[in-house]
Amino acid sequence: MKGDANTTYDDAAPAPITVDLQLSVNDQLYPVTVDTRETLLDTLRGRLDLTGAKKGCDHGQCGACTVLVDGRRVVSCLTLTVSVDDRTITTVEGLGSGGALHPLQKAFIDHDALQCGFCTPGQLCSAAGVLAEAAAGWPSLVTPRSPPGAGPEAAGCSHDPAAPPHDPAARALPDGPPEPVRLGEEEIRERMSGNLCRCGAYPGIVAAIAEVAR
Amino acid sequence: MRPFAYHRPSTVAEALEATGTSTDVMYLGGGTNLIDLMRLGVVSPGTLVDVTRAAPATVEETPGGGLRVGAGVRNGDLAAHPLVRRGYPMLAEAVLAGASGQLRNMATVGGNLLQRTRCAYFQDVSKPCNKRSPGTGCPARAGDHRNLAILGHSDSCVATHPSDMAVALAALGAQVHVEGPGGAHVVPMPGLHRLPGDEPDRDTVLAPGELITAVELPPPRPGGRSRFRKARDRASFSFAVVSVAAVLEVDGGVVRDCRIALGAVAHVPWRAEAAETALRGAPATEEEFGRAADAELAAARPLPLNRFKVALARNLLVRVLADLAEAR
Numbered sequence: 001m002k003g004d005a006n007t008t009y010d011d012a013a014p015a016p017i018t019v020d021l022q023l024s025v026n027d028q029l030y031p032v033t034v035d036t037r038e039t040l041l042d043t044l045r046g047r048l049d050l051t052g053a054k055k056g057c058d059h060g061q062c063g064a065c066t067v068l069v070d071g072r073r074v075v076s077c078l079t080l081t082v083s084v085d086d087r088t089i090t091t092v093e094g095l096g097s098g099g100a101l102h103p104l105q106k107a108f109i110d111h112d113a114l115q116c117g118f119c120t121p122g123q124l125c126s127a128a129g130v131l132a133e134a135a136a137g138w139p140s141l142v143t144p145r146s147p148p149g150a151g152p153e154a155a156g157c158s159h160d161p162a163a164p165p166h167d168p169a170a171r172a173l174p175d176g177p178p179e180p181v182r183l184g185e186e187e188i189r190e191r192m193s194g195n196l197c198r199c200g201a202y203p204g205i206v207a208a209i210a211e212v213a214r
Numbered sequence: 215m216r217p218f219a220y221h222r223p224s225t226v227a228e229a230l231e232a233t234g235t236s237t238d239v240m241y242l243g244g245g246t247n248l249i250d251l252m253r254l255g256v257v258s259p260g261t262l263v264d265v266t267r268a269a270p271a272t273v274e275e276t277p278g279g280g281l282r283v284g285a286g287v288r289n290g291d292l293a294a295h296p297l298v299r300r301g302y303p304m305l306a307e308a309v310l311a312g313a314s315g316q317l318r319n320m321a322t323v324g325g326n327l328l329q330r331t332r333c334a335y336f337q338d339v340s341k342p343c344n345k346r347s348p349g350t351g352c353p354a355r356a357g358d359h360r361n362l363a364i365l366g367h368s369d370s371c372v373a374t375h376p377s378d379m380a381v382a383l384a385a386l387g388a389q390v391h392v393e394g395p396g397g398a399h400v401v402p403m404p405g406l407h408r409l410p411g412d413e414p415d416r417d418t419v420l421a422p423g424e425l426i427t428a429v430e431l432p433p434p435r436p437g438g439r440s441r442f443r444k445a446r447d448r449a450s451f452s453f454a455v456v457s458v459a460a461v462l463e464v465d466g467g468v469v470r471d472c473r474i475a476l477g478a479v480a481h482v483p484w485r486a487e488a489a490e491t492a493l494r495g496a497p498a499t500e501e502e503f504g505r506a507a508d509a510e511l512a513a514a515r516p517l518p519l520n521r522f523k524v525a526l527a528r529n530l531l532v533r534v535l536a537d538l539a540e541a542r
Contacts, residue, residue, distance in 0.1 A: 014216065014217050015217065016217045017217045017218065017219055017220070019220065035217070036217065036218055036219065036220040036262075037215045037217060037218065037252075039249070058253070059250050059253075060246055060250060060316075060317060063314065063316060066316055072290075072319045073315060073316050073319060074316050074319050074320050075246075075316045075317065075320070078245050078246050078249045078250060078320065079245065079249075079320070080220070080242075080245060080249065080262075080264075082220045082222075083220075083222070083242070083245070083264055083266070126315065126316065129315065129316070129319070130315065133290070133294075133315065136294070137294065138290065138293070138294040139293065139294060139299065139306065139310065140310055140315075141307065141310040141311050141450070145299075145303050178294070178296060178299075189450075190449075190450050191315055192315075193314055193315075193449075193450035193451040194313070194314020194315055194316045194317065194451055195314075
């Protein structure tokens with residue numbers, strides 16, 4: 001239609017471009033037809049009736065829409081649905097298994113890690129990602145440069161931005177897979193900084209994640 | 215948002231062919247900035263070429279002892295990579311200082327370098343902006359410029375480049391590998407980005423259709439110690455107000471060599487060459503570090519609301535250098 005001189009729709013909005021694809025969400029395949037502009041968040045909520053992931057800011061700044069793509073936490077509000085048709089998606093609805101709560105969900109309840117609950121699905125998916133990242137030895141900004149497990153000082157070292165860098169000898173990492181990072185309160189707070197909670201339930205959230213990480 | 219066609223090639227050659235030299239086509243990496251800008255109406259490409267399956271996504275040692283980082287490597291993977299943590303801890307720190315865990319899992323190395331300024335006027339299509347719409351003016355000069363440039367800005371634009379990673383790459387002297395319709399070439403950092411001049415709509419020296427394929431890090435300097443440090447308005451998940459990346463080599467109390475870059479002070483990651491010149495051969499003392507910082511910041515032209523950045527940049531630079539010198 002575009003460029004057709006006979007059309008009466010010259011000033012109309014250009015036609016959407018749609019794509020047929022299959023999405024793998026929570027171990028289920030969903031055939032969908034989506035507009036290329038559609039985000040994963042809108043597809044999950046609007047087409048698949050998976051309304052756990054929430055639209056908070058829709059700009060990647062609040063984390064309420066966090067889901068796992070191939071096991072990694074991402075913000076679904078900045079993920080195009082067409083870009084993840086070959087990926088495996090897990091939402092908060094798929095975190096637990098066989099009707100049982102995920103340990104994080106149980107811990108969030110036990111620690112009163114929420115008030116209104118709007119941010120909770122994103123907090124849970126993000127926390128699941130944090131556990132996996134720490135288990136794989138991924139550092140955060142507050143992780144000491146020296147390898148985790150090098151000693152009680154290194155493992156429990158709090159990050160002082162004014163402190164000088166560690167000795168170069170201690171900085172060398174061993175060959176082989178990195179050791180898991182122990183998730184204390186400081187690590188959890190830094191790693192969870194992409195998830196906001198307007199109710200301020202942070203102390204409970206941190207305690208819940210710390211319990212599962214132990 | 216304008217409807218767009220979506221392509222997802224599996225090789226760089228296919229990506230280049232799908233794009234040609236069209237300015238209506240944009241490469242899509244992690245999308246953490248581009249999708250947002252499209253939603254805001256700041257950019258409206260007719261076609262997206264998703265290069266996340268095409269751009270190399272590996273970190274490999276080079277024959278010369280450096281590292282070649284594929285442009286498709288996600289920020290989270292880069293910061294966690296053992297070879298990066300061992301040889302370039304400053305780069306890992308810079309990446310980890312940026313964004314959130316979710317965004318680092320999405321963002322690619324190439325996309326990080328090509329992200330746009332977060333100047334509020336650039337992102338608000340109801341306001342004039344010479345970078346977004348050339349010739350419309352710059353309200354930031356008379357408006358909110360607290361977080362904007364103090365160095366190298368022009369009458370037409372006072373925006374800053376938001377990347378932390380790029381500041382570390384500038385201090386490391388990384389080489390950016392580019393492929394495009396005109397062939398392949400290499401751009402040394404910080405030369406990828408350009409000062410605004412009277413063409414602030416051009417962030418980089420890349421030509422239409424060119425794609426960043428890799429970033430090559432030179433071998434770590436023996437005896438060189440490095441650090442990235444960022445001052446920001448909150449402790450995490452916040453853009454830099456000022457950042458410093460520095461590599462310092464001290465021998466017998468004297469600075470043998472150094473490479474310094476400042477972030478969030480200019481339209482580019484700002485290589486502090488005047489400070490470096492002042493430091494080479496000078497005693498590694500806080501007094502000399504202050505003198506070097508002053509030499510660099512003599513060129514600063516702060517605006518009324520960001521004068522504090524000059525003092526902040528000075529203090530941050532002196533602190534980083536002093537820490538690096540003391541740690542030896």
